[in-house]
Amino acid sequence: MRLTTVPARRGSGERAPGPRSGLSGRAGYLFVSGYTVLLIAFGVLPAAYALWLALSNSRHQLVGLGNFTRTFADYRFASALGNVLLYVTVWLVSLTVLVLAAALMLHGRMPRTGKVLRFVYYVPGALAGAASVVLWLIMLDPAVSPAGFLLRAMGQDSLPTVILPEHLPVVFAVIAFWTGAGGWIIVMYGALNNIPAELLEAARMDGAGVLQTVLRIQLPMLRKWITYMVILAFAGGTQLFVEPQLVTTASQRMVADSWSLNQLSLQYAFQADDFNGAAALSVDLLLIGVIAAAAVVFRGGLFERD
Template sequence: MTTPLRPADAPETLPPVSATSAASAAVPARGSRLRISARSAPYVLLLPFLALFLIFGLFPLGFSLYLAFQSWEPTSGLGAMSFVGWDNFRFALSDEWFWKSMWNTLWLAVAGGVPQHLVAIPLACFIHAGFKRWRNIVLGAYFVPYITSTVAVAIVFTLLYSTEYGLINAVLRGLAKWPLIGALMPAQAIDWINDPEHLKPAIAVLVFWRFVGFNIVLYLAGLQAIPRDLYEAATIDGAGPLQQFFHITLPGLKPMILFGVTLSVVGGLQLFEEPFILTPDGRGGSDQAGMTAAVYLYRTAFDFNDFGAASAMSWLLFIAVGALTWAIHRGIGRGLR
């Protein structure tokens, strides 16, 4: 008599395998075919950015350098390009309007940029020390002009600068009634936009108002990075607020000052939107007093259809920006070592 097999001793039996299940077992899952190695994953993820940067960054830059040595009118097509060598650079360096636009740009960069930092540093210190709970609200109020649309800002300032109904001329007429101040006030309303002598100061005020809040944010961030122990030790040693400002605050803000001044120089030399929108003709106003280098580049390319000369001027402007940035780093950056 045979002994029945226990379940453990019973032979293993496999379930029947169909053709469909066998085929699915032989083919790997779809997700496994899309897997990438850990070494190549960063490069694959960077491909969208690299493609956009190549198309909209490097290609325009290289094409601009190529155009600087060509004579080209875009309405004639790409086949109308002709190599002219350094003629576009010679034309730019001998063009009186180009040098006038460079002078206007430098004037506006200094007049609108330097006061920003002279005002932003004390304001940042005041906000840092005087506002604890409401600091973000006050800082946001100063930062609003930076994020406001340039067109909206230019329209508001056009109304402020109006000769007949502008608020600025109304304030000046009110101050003229005071005995001592009236002698210093102009006899008639100032035409801020159409008068070449007052157009550049009007643009500089607009630039100052727009970007001073941005610099306040920068310097407030720098103030928060300065250790409080330094101020406490200085207070124990008997140093007053003014001494602490010059011996602790300013040295601690030097890296941020270098960064902020560099941004102001680069942005000031590329000034385009404010004079383009504020001037009535959009080309620099009367006597080209508000024509910056960027505005003149635009006019050379789209008004005069000379893209080769415009490209050459843009590279000359790039050299000027690089030279001034290097000078700033040599002047301010030397004190950081």
């Protein structure tokens, strides 16, 4: 009688070693190597150089936090920081609420027009930032805008009244939503399609209505996608520059040329010839973005495995 040895069963989480495992691991490193090189060359090294400039003076002598305290004391800093934070708050709230609402309607209520709407949502993203701002300057001018009658009905009879400094956070949020929300609607729509249909059907059979399904199933399963969207939108929002710079020019300096932190950094670098102060402001923005991203990542469980 010939005896055969039965191999021991492996646990459900174990994999049998294979000859291709080492090859696939090396292929993974090869795929990420290009991104890693570019990240170091155009992300890590410039950030390190900016940090060095922020901690030194024009004679390359270390001054510690001197550049930071000096820029904090600038009377324009608090105003620029407040403007950016107010804009980012309006932008993130409107982006999250409206993108999710549009994606959910596209997924559940508009199956026939879904392809057309996905294309329409994405079209504004094809316009560059400067082009979209110029377009919106025309749209916001009651004298030439196709929607001028609506602006006049709201008591806005000229472009200067529309782009008053107190209106700008909302105006810039509208511009940002128009140019950037379409891509996120498509992303959220794709994430909704990954939710198993059997799970949604089971919820309907248990008597869950549309609102209950959204709140108890769809939104919790979109949590990581929402976290990712918020991180990128926050990082882009704090870098606000093109919109206020063009509005400043179009309004003939009625809007301050230091409305945002990036504009203030430009003033330091190219008007005051103070690259160290400009670097300190850029490091401030970097720290704000990193701290906010870390908080959102850990609270949102972005890297947790389901």
